[in-house]
Amino acid sequence: MNPFPLRPALPRLVWLLALALLCTGVHAAPKNIIILFADGAAPTQWELGRYASRVLRNQPFVVTDRVFRDGSLGLLSTHPAGVYVTDSAAGASAMATGFKARNGAVSVTPDGGRPRTVMEAAKQAGKRIGLVTTAQIYDASPAAFSVHADTRDEAQSIVDQYLALEPDVLLGGGRDFFLPQAAGGKRNDGKDMLAAFAAKGYAILRDPQQLREAKAAKLVGLFSEKELELEIDRDPAREPTLADMTRAAFQALTRDTGSGSDRGFVLFAENENTDEAGHKNDIAALIRALWAFDDAVAVALEFQKDNPDTLLIVAADHETGGLSATYARSELSGASSLVIVGPKEFERVMRIDASLDAVAAKLGPRPSPALLEALVARHFPGFTLDADLREAILQQRPLERNFGYTTQTNLARMIARQTGFYWGSSGHTTEPVAVGAMGPGAERFRGYADNAEFGKRLLQLIEGR
Numbered sequence: 001m002n003p004f005p006l007r008p009a010l011p012r013l014v015w016l017l018a019l020a021l022l023c024t025g026v027h028a029a030p031k032n033i034i035i036l037f038a039d040g041a042a043p044t045q046w047e048l049g050r051y052a053s054r055v056l057r058n059q060p061f062v063v064t065d066r067v068f069r070d071g072s073l074g075l076l077s078t079h080p081a082g083v084y085v086t087d088s089a090a091g092a093s094a095m096a097t098g099f100k101a102r103n104g105a106v107s108v109t110p111d112g113g114r115p116r117t118v119m120e121a122a123k124q125a126g127k128r129i130g131l132v133t134t135a136q137i138y139d140a141s142p143a144a145f146s147v148h149a150d151t152r153d154e155a156q157s158i159v160d161q162y163l164a165l166e167p168d169v170l171l172g173g174g175r176d177f178f179l180p181q182a183a184g185g186k187r188n189d190g191k192d193m194l195a196a197f198a199a200k201g202y203a204i205l206r207d208p209q210q211l212r213e214a215k216a217a218k219l220v221g222l223f224s225e226k227e228l229e230l231e232i233d234r235d236p237a238r239e240p241t242l243a244d245m246t247r248a249a250f251q252a253l254t255r256d257t258g259s260g261s262d263r264g265f266v267l268f269a270e271n272e273n274t275d276e277a278g279h280k281n282d283i284a285a286l287i288r289a290l291w292a293f294d295d296a297v298a299v300a301l302e303f304q305k306d307n308p309d310t311l312l313i314v315a316a317d318h319e320t321g322g323l324s325a326t327y328a329r330s331e332l333s334g335a336s337s338l339v340i341v342g343p344k345e346f347e348r349v350m351r352i353d354a355s356l357d358a359v360a361a362k363l364g365p366r367p368s369p370a371l372l373e374a375l376v377a378r379h380f381p382g383f384t385l386d387a388d389l390r391e392a393i394l395q396q397r398p399l400e401r402n403f404g405y406t407t408q409t410n411l412a413r414m415i416a417r418q419t420g421f422y423w424g425s426s427g428h429t430t431e432p433v434a435v436g437a438m439g440p441g442a443e444r445f446r447g448y449a450d451n452a453e454f455g456k457r458l459l460q461l462i463e464g465r
């Protein structure tokens, strides 16, 4: 006779419940977290990427058509401590620590506190960490996600802190603050930080070929003295894409380090070109930058398919440029027709073959009328420069008080008048940013929240709370 007739039944029930919980992933913490970050991209930019992708290349835009559609979608307010309009340092600081910072501060609070960052927490949790960007690797966003500085200009200190933190992967631009002045760099302490990283076992990479062939588990790849080129100007022999760098980061971060433990990784991969193009009001460069970012998101989704214990997050810090595709009169006075952005206007914009930055660099600080005319004819087929904008460029007169980069934004106004792609500023705006998340923990990012709340939720996931 069985003295415990109920005994086998109860544990079985408990087992089944536990199994069901595991399968549905209710309490599952992600092993890997990928944060794909498009600086300066709000829903306005995502919608531009999506529509342009559909009408110009007849292909889905992964950010909207996969991540936002199938994942958890949220919106974040972006104001920093003290004012309404944020910069990238304050935005990333809130998202990386859960605490608001003032503009310019890198994960330092207004009272001087240095709350732990996402990458510090990840390191503490035994995870491997990686930073990838098209900007300088010490630029505000990757810096704020990992280390601390009173101002974003402290490049040398930020690089020093990277060496101490030892991210497993550093890929992007900004070789200047890794080398001493004697070797053509900008460091004032005579240190060769590339040699210092190499001494810690890092492979040092300088071009796309070396990136493709890299076999090490720890990488420092710096492909430019300063930031990488906008996608529209990029030389593929000299600089990799964000997708190339993201792929290389996955390979390095999943390599067996021989440590015997594998707690996964946290990767921050940023496209800064989306912000850069916004500041210059450069619609042709922005569309290509958005597509380049989207390619990196596709690489990350592919990784997630093979590694379902991975949380994938698409996020941003703020909107840049006050982009406003609209309809407008073709002429200011008289009987004028209406210019409305449509497929034809997108096609016109795609015939522009250089960034506004590249054209402004060719033109120089004291533009000559003949060179200006030649450059407009060469790089902007079908566009004509109105007399007022021509004079403004020749005299280097800004459009308005909220527009810098005089040559670029006046050329951008030429494009706007003939296509409808108007811009409201050459700075940041307050449009809330979207967060799309897929994988374990994704549901925490649903709804309308503050950017500091995003940081708190991310830290909770990393710390297993």
Ligand SMILES: [Zn+2]
Pocket: 040, 088, 275, 276, 279, 320, 428
């Ligand atoms: Zn910016």
